[in-house]
Amino acid sequence: xxxxxxxxxxxxxxxxxxSLEEAALEEFKAKYEGALISLETDRRENISNTGxxxxxxNIDVNPVGILIAGDGASYHxxxxxxxxxxxxxxxxxxxxVVSVTRSGLYINLGVIDGFIHINQVSDExxxxxxxxxxxxxxxxxxxxxxxxxxxxxxxxxxLMPGKGIRIHMTMRQPGLGKLAWIEETRE
Numbered sequence: 001x002x003x004x005x006x007x008x009x010x011x012x013x014x015x016x017x018x019s020l021e022e023a024a025l026e027e028f029k030a031k032y033e034g035a036l037i038s039l040e041t042d043r044r045e046n047i048s049n050t051g052x053x054x055x056x057x058n059i060d061v062n063p064v065g066i067l068i069a070g071d072g073a074s075y076h077x078x079x080x081x082x083x084x085x086x087x088x089x090x091x092x093x094x095x096x097v098v099s100v101t102r103s104g105l106y107i108n109l110g111v112i113d114g115f116i117h118i119n120q121v122s123d124e125x126x127x128x129x130x131x132x133x134x135x136x137x138x139x140x141x142x143x144x145x146x147x148x149x150x151x152x153x154x155x156x157x158x159l160m161p162g163k164g165i166r167i168h169m170t171m172r173q174p175g176l177g178k179l180a181w182i183e184e185t186r187e
Contacts, residue, residue, distance in 0.1 A: 001086055002057065003039060005032070006079045011065070013072040020076070024061040028080050032056055036164055037084050050157075050165055051086035052111050085111045087167050091154045094179070097146050100135060102128045107150060107169065114167035116152055121171055142181060149179045 009031070015023035032053045039049050058081050065074035087093075087109075095114065099106040104117040118126050121144065124137040134145035144150065152169035153176060160166045171177045 001039075001051070001084050002081050003037065003084050004079060005037075005082050006077070007031075008066075008075050009061070009078045011074045011076060016074075020061050020063060021059060024076060024078050025056065025059045025080075028059055028078060029056045032080075032082055036159075037082070039084070039086070050159060051084040052165065054083045054085055054111055057081040057083055087112075087114075087154050087157050087165065089154060089157070092151065092176075093154060093169070094149060094151045097144060097148045097150060100128075100133055100144065100146055105135065105144060105150070107152065109167070112165060112167065114152070114154070114169045116150075116169045116171060120169065122177065123172055142178070144178055151176050151179060 007028070009024050009027045011020070011023045011027060015026065018026075033055060035053050037051050037053050039051060060079045062077040065076045067074055093107075093109055093114065095107040095109045097105050098108045098113060102118070104115060105121065107114045107116060118128070118135060121135055122137050124139045126135050126137055128134075129136045129143070132143065132145060134143045136143045150171060152171045153173060154167055154169050156168040158166050158168075
């Protein structure tokens, strides 16, 4: 989703040798990219009201700035379009397993890691194998380890104090799981 954001941006004296647009874009990127963004959304929809700013796409800067005595910087009103990732309930995602723990899997979704609890990996009983650093499905002897690519469904999102957005996912549905398993069932 692309959102429009208005803010006053501080252009430090070290950047006064650049064009106003270039300096303002750099400062906007430093301030917003990777930050949590709170949005106004309709609560009846399955969309979170919090997302992660991925990129500042463009900026429009008022050339008339404000100067504050003793600061040395200029402050300009700016408006920018920001690309924001907003995870939503029931979204199907694919990502690489970046960590396997006793409690489950951490999956890289590109801009953030999601979590799949060990009970949400499969309908089979799942155990942690510390020797391999993987999760093993006890009946089929299949395993999930770091580097595997999986498909999962988001079933909950929330804010964790000091950690940002937490995304909970499941692989316990048809068409979900380790991509190699899904390909096996198609053949």
